[in-house]
Amino acid sequence: MSWLSNRDREVSSEDSNVLRDQRVEKLQSIREDGVEPYPYTFNRTREIADILEEFDGDLEEETKNHEKLAGRMVGFRDMGKACFLDLKDGSGELQGYTNVDLLGEDDYELLQALDIGDFIGVTGPIFVTNRGELSVKVKGFQLLSKSLMPLPEKWHGLKDVEKRYRQRYLDLLVNDEVKETFVARSKLISSFRRQLDDEGFLEVETPLMQPAAGGATAEPFVTHHNALEQDLYLRIAPELYLKRLVIGGMERVYELGKNFRNEGVSTEHNPEFTTVEIYQAYADYEDAMNLTERLIARGTEDAVGTSKLDVNGETLDLRPPWDRTSIVESVEKATGTSDLSETSAAELKSFAEEEGLDLPEEGDLSWGETVEFLFEEYVEDDLFQPTFITDFPTDVSPLAKTKRDGDRQLTERFEVFVGGLEVGNAFTELNDPLEQRERFSGQEDGETKDEDFLAALEYGMPPTAGIGIGLDRLLMAITGSDSIREVILFPAMRRKDE
RNA sequence: AGGUCCCUAGCUCAACCGGCAGAGCACUCGGCUCUUAACCGAGGGGUUUCGGGUUCAAGUCCCGAGGGACCUACCA
Numbered sequence: 362m363s364w365l366s367n368r369d370r371e372v373s374s375e376d377s378n379v380l381r382d383q384r385v386e387k388l389q390s391i392r393e394d395g396v397e398p399y400p401y402t403f404n405r406t407r408e409i410a411d412i413l414e415e416f417d418g419d420l421e422e423e424t425k426n427h428e429k430l431a432g433r434m435v436g437f438r439d440m441g442k443a444c445f446l447d448l449k450d451g452s453g454e455l456q457g458y459t460n461v462d463l464l465g466e467d468d469y470e471l472l473q474a475l476d477i478g479d480f481i482g483v484t485g486p487i488f489v490t491n492r493g494e495l496s497v498k499v500k501g502f503q504l505l506s507k508s509l510m511p512l513p514e515k516w517h518g519l520k521d522v523e524k525r526y527r528q529r530y531l532d533l534l535v536n537d538e539v540k541e542t543f544v545a546r547s548k549l550i551s552s553f554r555r556q557l558d559d560e561g562f563l564e565v566e567t568p569l570m571q572p573a574a575g576g577a578t579a580e581p582f583v584t585h586h587n588a589l590e591q592d593l594y595l596r597i598a599p600e601l602y603l604k605r606l607v608i609g610g611m612e613r614v615y616e617l618g619k620n621f622r623n624e625g626v627s628t629e630h631n632p633e634f635t636t637v638e639i640y641q642a643y644a645d646y647e648d649a650m651n652l653t654e655r656l657i658a659r660g661t662e663d664a665v666g667t668s669k670l671d672v673n674g675e676t677l678d679l680r681p682p683w684d685r686t687s688i689v690e691s692v693e694k695a696t697g698t699s700d701l702s703e704t705s706a707a708e709l710k711s712f713a714e715e716e717g718l719d720l721p722e723e724g725d726l727s728w729g730e731t732v733e734f735l736f737e738e739y740v741e742d743d744l745f746q747p748t749f750i751t752d753f754p755t756d757v758s759p760l761a762k763t764k765r766d767g768d769r770q771l772t773e774r775f776e777v778f779v780g781g782l783e784v785g786n787a788f789t790e791l792n793d794p795l796e797q798r799e800r801f802s803g804q805e806d807g808e809t810k811d812e813d814f815l816a817a818l819e820y821g822m823p824p825t826a827g828i829g830i831g832l833d834r835l836l837m838a839i840t841g842s843d844s845i846r847e848v849i850l851f852p853a854m855r856r857k858d859e
Numbered sequence: 860a861g862g863u864c865c866c867u868a869g870c871u872c873a874a875c876c877g878g879c880a881g882a883g884c885a886c887u888c889g890g891c892u893c894u895u896a897a898c899c900g901a902g903g904g905g906u907u908u909c910g911g912g913u914u915c916a917a918g919u920c921c922c923g924a925g926g927g928a929c930c931u932a933c934c935a
Contacts, residue, residue, distance in 0.1 A: 443892035460892050491893050514870040516896050523927045624934050
């Protein structure tokens with residue numbers, strides 16, 4: 362044990378308590394009896410879900426086949442010379458029955474001495490108890506791994522959210538719906554990959570550590586590369602690299618992965634979050650809307666089994682086509698105003714003040730920023746059914762192409778809302794290198810200028826549509842989760858020193 | 860970063876106006892050969908998040924620290 366650091370020793374002794382001490386003693390006595398508490402393997406024949414499925418409903422008499430099942434013992438009902446146990450594996454839970462005649466006295470005594478939380482392998486036929494519960498008749502068993510710490514109580518589960526996030530393994534173990542959420546997450550992600558692959562998109566990987574953090578307006582995390590003697594930023598978006606690939610002739614690419622933003626955490630924000638960004642040459646934002654609808658509707662169906670969801674008592678219907686409304690129109694409708702496009706920023710501002718809204722203090726808001734502000738105040742919270750909000754103002758959309766009808770005030774950009782959450786952002790990409798350079802310089806403290814990207818653009822980028830979808834947010838919407846932490850296995854937590 | 864609230868046994872929760880820190884499950888011992896939150900009897904288990912203060916007396920009141928939740932701000 363010399364490789365154990367002193368710190369580990371201290372921690373393990375500090376963690377000790379009566380219940381743990383009891384189990385350590387039990388572990389030793391099991392060893393002394395010649396039973397290895399941590400054997401290397403166990404060849405199970407079936408998973409529990411498989412058994413449950415096969416004998417769903419009726420089973421007249423016990424099976425001739427003996428199954429070998431393995432899992433964690435999560436319940437134990439001792440009746441002296443007979444007992445019942447609940448065995449849980451990754452697929453499901455099955456009751457086991459045995460008695461002293463089936464096991465013999467020595468083995469039976471060992472079984473009685475085991476704790477809830479221990480892993481065991483059992484062998485025996487499948488049968489139905491007098492009370493009608495499908496069970497395995499345990500004619501032999503083997504201890505597969507001794508647990509030293511007691512599991513949270515099964516009936517009430519684990520509720521303390523801090524403990525649930527810090528010790529997610531316990532949360533997954535005792536709260537079945539938590540596991541279901543993360544299974545849905547996995548299915549959603551694989552569905553996106555499958556769909557994009559099927560439509561001829563190529564999955565690529567671009568730098569997570571970038572010399573300039575671009576593609577969005579957000580505070581980056583800074584790190585330092587010693588040998589290169591330079592600071593690097595954890596990416597806030599993969600956008601500018603993916604466009605370089607389109608310039609390089611990769612006409613359909615996507616990247617599914619994490620972004621990092623050094624900003625506040627909230628029910629909708631985690632410092633690292635997962636997006637899929639998709640770029641398609643010779644497509645525009647109309648195509649992007651169609652693709653977004655398909656991806657999300659199908660992804661949801663693959664993840665949770667339906668695209669008509671019940672979210673907190675309301676039906677969220679994700680089947681295309683979705684509502685498409687321009688941001689200006691949505692604000693006009695919600696505020697009962699008109700001719701927003703002809704109204705100056707100053708007039709909008711005084712309108713907002715008359716309505717008693719608190720405008721952001723610093724700096725003068727541009728026309729576009731004011732429109733966006735009014736949208737957030739009046740419209741955003743009421744969006745529940747999937748909706749595309751289109752044609753964002755140019756001054757809040759530095760990477761999007763302006764409208765093809767010549768309106769320089771607006772861009773071909775949309776944000777997509779599902780269940781009231783902003784889950785995506787997309788546009789017809791600005792591919793005029795000179796205009797792009799100008800738009801960057803017009804930004805005050807927003808977009809970091811990526812000179813290398815601007816240089817790449819000058820070699821020519823085809824007409825292209827780009828989409829970004831926030832997978833954490835989307836998962837929140839389709840699982841009805843009220844916090845992003847419920848859909849991230851290990852959400853950001855402040856370090857807790859003991 | 861600011862505001863409000865929370866932290867009691869392994870887990871879920873009690874403890875009135877400041878008066879001996881409790882229950883259920885889990886654990887230990889005894890009983891019980893078809894139970895299912897098994898049941899019956901007995902028992903062990905606490906630095907009440909941590910550090911100060913007020914008081915004859917603090918889980919409870921006051922101050923500070925740590926962690927968490929929610930709201931606001933930045934953002935997706």
